[in-house]
Amino acid sequence: MKIQESAENYLEMILILGQKLGQVRSIDIAKELGFSKPSVSIAMKNLRENGYVELDDHGYLVLTEKGVAIATRVYEKHNLVTQLLRYIGVSEEIARIDACKIEHDLSTETVEKLKEFINKISN
Known part of the structure; x- marks a missing residue:
């Protein structure tokens, strides 16, 4: 829903x-x-x-x-987008603000691919 x-x-x-x-x-x-x-x-x-x-x-x-x-799903998306934005050099504050804007429109496929990417770059 x-x-x-x-x-x-x-x-x-x-x-x-x-x-x-x-x-x-x-x-x-x-x-x-x-x-x-x-x-x-x-x-x-x-x-x-x-x-x-x-x-x-x-x-x-x-x-x-x-x-x-719902809250957990949205918060997970927020954290993933924030991590990605920080990785590419966006400041912490701007990354959090932008993640809040982006998190609501991400598909399940995109979230899964973000998880995979962040796991790759973290290792």
């Missing part, structure tokens, strides 16, 4: 912040992305209604199984 790029970005951010902070609130996402709290709240409501995110007993955001699957 294809979801919107913005939803993928939110799911990826929940995954990243979860790894970094342990527990994630909407305000954490708003601060990290520079979005307003109401905008993030609306997005989280939509993600909950579509089964990608749940709230735990303390009000923290938790990715569901399908939320984790």
